[in-house]
Amino acid sequence: MRHAEEVTFGGSALDRAAELRGDIPALAAALLASDTRTILMWQGKPLVSGDEGAQELVRLPLDHPVLAEARAEPILLGREDGAARFAHDISNWQPEGQDLGQLGGFSDLSEQVHPSLAPGQRFAELRRVMTGLSPRDAELAASAKAILSWHSRHGFCACCGAASDIASAGWQRVCPACGAHHFPRTDPVVIMLILRGNSVLLGRSPGWPKGMYSCLAGFVEPGEAIEAAVRREVFEEAGVQVGAVSYLASQPWPFPASLMIGCRGEALSDKIVIDPVEIEEARWVSREELAVAFAGQHPEILPARNGAIAHFLLRNWLADTLD
Incomplete structure (x- = not known):
């Protein structure tokens, strides 16, 4: 797929500096270097600045006083222009006077401001700001969120x-x-652009915002090939048999740590029989209908969230740029 790496979190050629991870003297030198910076995370939220839709990931010097609140040693993320980049987690900090009930939710609009940080710097839900970040900022934020989440659970x-x-x-x-x-x-997940003629198969899960539809998806099971997982998941969720399967693009999805493997599949039938345990509804949507939905004018369908690989695949299908 020509545009595969343009997907959100799709990569920015970050130098991950893997050779430094076991080099204690080099790591010690990096921690003392004046151009070293760190990405700050709180409860899975990155520290950002800037206006809505044009956010920047904040990079703090390692002598910033807020880092005294970090609950563990920093994680090496890589290098930018030869300078080391780390991640610190201050999730033990408790904001005063704020309802934290939205944290981790599908539509967390809350932002948290630490008193030690500069005006305009705040912690924001990555799913909400991801499309406003540069590819480099998005890759750093996703890597920091995923690796810190793994440590918190293991x-x-x-x-x-x-x-x-x-x-x-x-x-x-x-x-x-x-x-x-x-x-x-990292958990492999297949996400499928299932096509039949001029239509694509979309579904929705319980609890999603009203009208939101997306591509079907599911985890790859142990001992299972990607192509087999595509066919199994589509049949389990929607009762649709799938023939030829091909790979399109992938997306690291740090919620908490999946690799979304985008595939195209050719449906062998159009009859839908959903599993209500898996999904709430599935339907065939024509190219013309989907174009109306992407324009925000469809009375029943909202497209997948911008920034998700489903949105990316559907948009490229509409533009005829899958190949």
């Missing part, structure tokens, strides 16, 4: 149950009791 050894330690600049955990090494987890 503090204990899966082999013996003992508390594990951060190692390799944040890209491993090592168990001091049994010596097991644990690595960040």
Whole structure:
């Protein structure tokens, strides 16, 4: 697919500096360098500045006083123009006088302002600001969110149950009791542009905003090929048999840590029989209908969230730029 890497979080050629992760002297030097900066996260939200739709990811110097609140050692994200970039997490900070009930929700509009930070700098839900970030800022924010989320969920050894330690600049955990090494987890998910003639198969899950439809998706199971997962998920959710399957694009999706594998599939029938446990509704939508929905004028259909790979695939299908 010609435009595959233009998807949100699709990459910005960040130098991930993997060779530094086990180099203790080099890491120590990077932590002392004047041009080193860190990405600050709170409850999975990156610190950003700028106006709505044109946000920038804030990069703080390592002597900033707010970093004293970090609950663990920093994670090395990579290098920009030769300078190291880390991530710090201050999720233990408790904002005063704010209802935090929206945190982690589908439409979290809340923003949090730390008193030690500059005016205009605030923590914002990544799903809300992702399309306003540059490709580099989006990649750094997604990487920081995903790796810190993994650490927050995997503090204990899966082999013996003992508390594990951060190692390799944040890209491993090592168990001091049994010596097991644990690595960040990414869950593969297939997301499918299922076509039949001039129509695409869309569905919606319970709890989504009213009228929102998207491509069908599901996790790849152990021992399963991507193509097989596409066919199985579409049949399980919508009762539609799929023939030929081809790869289109992928998207790292840090909510909390998935790799969305975008595929195109050719439906062998148009009869839909949904599994109500899996989805709430599925329907065939013509190219003309989808164009109206993307224009915001369809009475029943809202397209997938801008920034998600489903929106990207559907938009490219409309523009005939999948190949």
